[in-house]
Amino acid sequence: MRKKNHGGGLLAYALCYLAFLYVPVLFLPLFSFNQSVFIAFPLSGFTTQWYAQMLADDAMLKALGNSLVVGATTALLSTLLGLLAAKALTRYRVPGGAALLGFTSLPLFIPDIVLGISLLLLLNAVAVPLSLLSVICGHTLICVPFAITVLMSRLEGFDKSLEEASLDLGETGWTTFWRVTFPLALPGIISSLLLTFIVSFDEFLIAYFLAGNDATLPIYIWSQLRFPYKLPSVLALGAAILVASAVLVVFAEWIRSRGLEGRRAVMVGA
Amino acid sequence: MSEDPFLRIEHVTKRFADVVAVDDADLTIRRGEFFSLLGPSGCGKTTLLRIIAGFEFPDSGEIYCDGVRLTDEPANVRPSNMVFQSYAIFPHLNVFDNIAYGLRREHLTPSDLKVRVTEALAMIKLEGLGARWADELSGGQRQRVALARALVRRPKMLLLDEPLGALDRRLRETMQLELRALQKSLGITFVFVTHDQEEALSMSDRIAVMSGGRILQVATPRTLYEAPSCREVADFIGEMNFFSGWISARDGASAQIDLGALGSFNVVAPQSAGTRVLVALRPEKIMLSDAGVKGSVSAAAFLGERSHYFVKVESLAEPIAVAVQNSALTPGHAVGDIVHLAWSADALVILPAD
Numbered sequence: 253m254r255k256k257n258h259g260g261g262l263l264a265y266a267l268c269y270l271a272f273l274y275v276p277v278l279f280l281p282l283f284s285f286n287q288s289v290f291i292a293f294p295l296s297g298f299t300t301q302w303y304a305q306m307l308a309d310d311a312m313l314k315a316l317g318n319s320l321v322v323g324a325t326t327a328l329l330s331t332l333l334g335l336l337a338a339k340a341l342t343r344y345r346v347p348g349g350a351a352l353l354g355f356t357s358l359p360l361f362i363p364d365i366v367l368g369i370s371l372l373l374l375l376n377a378v379a380v381p382l383s384l385l386s387v388i389c390g391h392t393l394i395c396v397p398f399a400i401t402v403l404m405s406r407l408e409g410f411d412k413s414l415e416e417a418s419l420d421l422g423e424t425g426w427t428t429f430w431r432v433t434f435p436l437a438l439p440g441i442i443s444s445l446l447l448t449f450i451v452s453f454d455e456f457l458i459a460y461f462l463a464g465n466d467a468t469l470p471i472y473i474w475s476q477l478r479f480p481y482k483l484p485s486v487l488a489l490g491a492a493i494l495v496a497s498a499v500l501v502v503f504a505e506w507i508r509s510r511g512l513e514g515r516r517a518v519m520v521g522a
Numbered sequence: 523m524s525e526d527p528f529l530r531i532e533h534v535t536k537r538f539a540d541v542v543a544v545d546d547a548d549l550t551i552r553r554g555e556f557f558s559l560l561g562p563s564g565c566g567k568t569t570l571l572r573i574i575a576g577f578e579f580p581d582s583g584e585i586y587c588d589g590v591r592l593t594d595e596p597a598n599v600r601p602s603n604m605v606f607q608s609y610a611i612f613p614h615l616n617v618f619d620n621i622a623y624g625l626r627r628e629h630l631t632p633s634d635l636k637v638r639v640t641e642a643l644a645m646i647k648l649e650g651l652g653a654r655w656a657d658e659l660s661g662g663q664r665q666r667v668a669l670a671r672a673l674v675r676r677p678k679m680l681l682l683d684e685p686l687g688a689l690d691r692r693l694r695e696t697m698q699l700e701l702r703a704l705q706k707s708l709g710i711t712f713v714f715v716t717h718d719q720e721e722a723l724s725m726s727d728r729i730a731v732m733s734g735g736r737i738l739q740v741a742t743p744r745t746l747y748e749a750p751s752c753r754e755v756a757d758f759i760g761e762m763n764f765f766s767g768w769i770s771a772r773d774g775a776s777a778q779i780d781l782g783a784l785g786s787f788n789v790v791a792p793q794s795a796g797t798r799v800l801v802a803l804r805p806e807k808i809m810l811s812d813a814g815v816k817g818s819v820s821a822a823a824f825l826g827e828r829s830h831y832f833v834k835v836e837s838l839a840e841p842i843a844v845a846v847q848n849s850a851l852t853p854g855h856a857v858g859d860i861v862h863l864a865w866s867a868d869a870l871v872i873l874p875a876d
Contacts, residue, residue, distance in 0.1 A: 410613070416577055417610035419597040421624030421675065431623075435614045 281491040289481055302488040309485065315472035316489075319453055322384055322468055326391040326452040331444045333392070334399025339433070341400075342407040343415070357397040367394065368461035375462070382464030390458040395448035402447060406440025407433075446504050450497070528553035528711055529574070529679065534583030536569055543569040544580070545735035551713060556705050558714045558722040561732035562758070567715045568607075568683055570732070574713060575681050576600045588678060602679040602713075603672035607687060609664045611656040617643070617667055618652035624675045642670040645704070662693050669704075679711045686721065698725055719759050723747065731755045747804075753873055756802045763808075763842050765801045766875065769793050779872065783837040784815055787867040800873040805830070805845040807869035810855070814864035817842065819855050829854060833861060 287297040306312060337356060341349055359367065371390050375382065414436065418428040434441075456470040463471055473489070476482045529551040536544040544566045551557045559567035572578045574585065576597030585592045592600055603624070612620050621639045630638065643649050646666035656664065665685055672680055682701075686694045702725050705712045716722050722729050723743040730740045731754075739751040750756035753764065769791065770780040777791045781801060793799055810831075817835040829848055832841040842863060846852060855861060 411608050411610060413606045413608050413610040414612060416597070417604070417606060417612070417671075418623070419577070420575060420602075420604045421671065422598050422627050424598055432612060432614075 277494065280487050280494060284484065284487040284491040286484070289484060291483060291487075302484040303492075306485040306488045306492070311467075312469075312472055312476075312485075312489065315467045315469045318384055318466050319469035322387050322391060322459070323449045323453040325388050326395055327445045327449040329388070329392045330395035330399045330448045331403075331441060333396050334403050334444060334448075335437070335441065337396070337400050338403035338407050339429075342404055343412060353400075356400055359394045360397045364394065364455070364457040368458040371458065372461045382462055384463070384466045384468075386462040386464070387459050387466075387468060390462050391452040391455055394455070394458065395451050398447050398451060399444045402444040403437065403440050406437050406443075409440075410436050442504065446500065526553055527551075528555070528588060529713070530584075530586040531570070531574070532584040532586070534570070534573060534580040534585065536566075536573060536578060536580050542735045544573065547583070547732075547735075547737050549730060549737060549740060551711060552727075554709050554711055556702065556712045556714065556725060556727045558716060558726040558729045559732060560716055560719060560722040560729050560758075563717055565732040566735040567717075567732050569735075571604075571681055571683055571713060571715045574679075575602060575604050601677055602681050603675050603677040604681040604683065605665075605668045605672050605685045607683045607685065609668040609685075611659070611664050611667055611671075613656045615656075616652065617648065617654045617656075617659070620656070620667055621652075621671045621674050623671060638674055642674040645673070646670045661688055662697065665689065665697065669701075673704075673708070677710065679713065680705075682712060682714045684715055684717070686716075687718075694721075701725065723759070731758060733758070749871060750802065750873070753800055753802070753876060756871065756873065761805050761843055761845070763803045763805065763840075765803070765838075766798065767801045768798045769795050771795055779870070783835065787870060789867055789870055789872055791872040793872070798875040800875050802871040802873055803865060803869060805843040806847075807865050808842065808844045809864050810844065810846060810852075810861050811864045812862060814862040816860065816862055819857050819859045819861060822855055822857055824848075824854065831855060831861075833863060835863070 282295075283291050284302055285298050285300065286295050287299045287301075288295075340346055341353055346352060367390065371386070371393075372382075375386055380386065414432055415428055418432045419425070423431060454470060456474065459468045460471055460474075467475065469489075473486055476486050527550040529549075531547055531549040531551075534544055534547045535542065547566075547570055559570060561567050569578060573580055576592070576595060576599075579594065583593075587601060590601075612623065615623065618639055621642050622635055625635060625638060639652065640649075643652060646669055648663060648666055648670070651659075651663070656667075659667065665688075668685070685701075686697050689697060698721060701712075701714075714722070714725065723746075726743055728740060728742055729746055731738045731746065733754050739746060739755045741749075741751075746755060746759050750759060750762075756762045756764075765781050765784060767779050767781040769777045770786065771778040772791075772793075772795050775790055776788055777793065777795070778786055779789050779791065779799065779801065780786050791799070806828075815835055817833040819831050820834040820841050821832040823830040827848060829846050831844045831846070833844055834841045844863065848854070
């Protein structure tokens with residue numbers, strides 16, 4: 253608690269900011285339990301029917317399954333590729349390393365719609381049919397820069413003589429990776445998996461261009477917005493995703509803080 | 523310690539981009555020797571050590587250890603182990619697992635492994651700390667764990683990269699003695715990198731002084747101190763006065779050297795008459811006496827068992843540094859006192875002129 257006049261103003265600002273962030277989001281769960289099909293006040297009564305409707309919707313469940321598959325595959329692929337790139341860029345004298353890093357982060361700055369169109373044109377040109385696989389490719393492309401950024405900061409965070417010590421103690425490059433680099437980079441690897449999963453899970457534009465007949469969840473939701481009577485079950489879905497993300501974030505944070513306590517040392521290099 | 527050439531470094535050169543980190547290093551280290559690479563930071567000593575360890579590979583030249591060519595061998599198959607400057611204790615493993623790390627490939631039974639690690643812990647006097655984590659250790663303890671982790675593999679050669687640099691002065695002095703005792707009892711070759719000349723002098727059997735990637739001189743501590751081969755070595759090891767002079771006459775092996783206002787001295791020097799030379803003289807080889815070169819004290823520092831003076835001699839640009847042992851018989855001097863400086867001719871070190 254600092255000086256009162258400062259504290260009061262800043263506290264009000266912080267509360268407004270939090271309200272701005274979260275109040276709109278809270279409408280989702282609120283109206284998902286509302287009996288009326290229409291999204292309007294006053295509320296007309298409590299119901300769980302929209303959740304039942306959501307669970308009975310096979311197309312939606314399929315889209316959810318598609319998104320989970322795409323998200324998980326994208327997270328694994330981009331984290332793996334990101335780890336290799338981060339290792340190369342932080343541990344070896346790569347000629348033109350800075351330029352290489354710039355190029356790998358370029359997808360962050362290209363508008364997704366441009367990427368989506370160009371990938372569509374490319375896949376058409378080489379006659380690759382559109383499927384979840386093409387979505388995974390597109391998502392991996394935009395997720396690798398996130399993975400590289402997260403993992404590079406992690407790899408730079410510990411002393412590289414730890415890896416040299418392992419080589420010196422008789423391990424090969426590969427076993428050194430498993431015995432030293434991987435365990436020390438693990439918090440970064442988990443962050444990277446979560447981040448790239450989330451990026452893929454709610455990505456719409458590229459998926460819209462590349463999905464073909466297999467809708468991912470954002471595409472499915474988008475298509476349902478045309479039908480007003482479907483809206484409440486989309487809200488129910490949104491609320492469920494919200495809860496799942498919150499649980500995921502809390503879990504990740506719990507893992508991280510447990511890691512910090514039990515293995516405080518993982519934090520510091522030397 | 524025997525005379526056999528245990529580690530041979532033959533004309534090793536290593537460049538990083540435009541910088542020549544190690545320039546034609548040629549060196550032989552003997553079995554069981556405590557050998558130091560000494561020099562200011564950036565002189566190439568750490569690069570040379572890393573080449574010996576197998577973390578860097580020379581652009582040209584060869585390395586042999588015990589008759590086996592190591593030049594292209596990676597670190598994990600070399601018969602040496604290293605103590606890193608940062609100690610590089612694995613933060614995700616406890617002390618026991620850190621020390622056991624390099625024993626995995628020996629496929630020991632769990633009880634044999636335990637015996638080996640326990641022995642190593644006893645050697646570094648950290649019995650019972652096997653379950654500790656790296657961040658629960660003091661700097662000195664980390665240093666000992668790094669030492670045990672390297673030595674538990676029973677290497678032919680231990681490489682140490684400024685291992686005492688991060689310790690406070692008192693601990694550093696204790697560790698110097700312990701390292702030296704450990705090296706003598708194990709009888710294995712130590713290659714020790716340091717920028718601290720006192721540390722190198724007190725611990726080493728022989729020292730290679732490096733500067734700008736080149737090895738300037740390889741000699742015992744006493745020889746380096748008493749008979750440096752060039753100005754850089756003389757300057758780097760201890761305090762030194764430098765005078766310019768020339769050989770005014772010579773008679774067989776002995777020569778007469780003319781130091782201008784400081785007088786002429788008969789010395790043993792190979793240079794022919796008329797050659798310009800650089801003459802070096804240690805401050806503690808100069809006596810304050812009743813006769814000799816006259817000068818006035820321009821600065822005085824009392825350091826307990828000894829005193830340091832700067833004496834300005836007319837016609838010399840630089841004042842002469844003098845170190846005197848204090849005793850009941852030696853009077854102290856104050857700034858402005860007139861003193862006379864004397865030294866014996868064999869205290870003079872004759873070096874090639876710059």
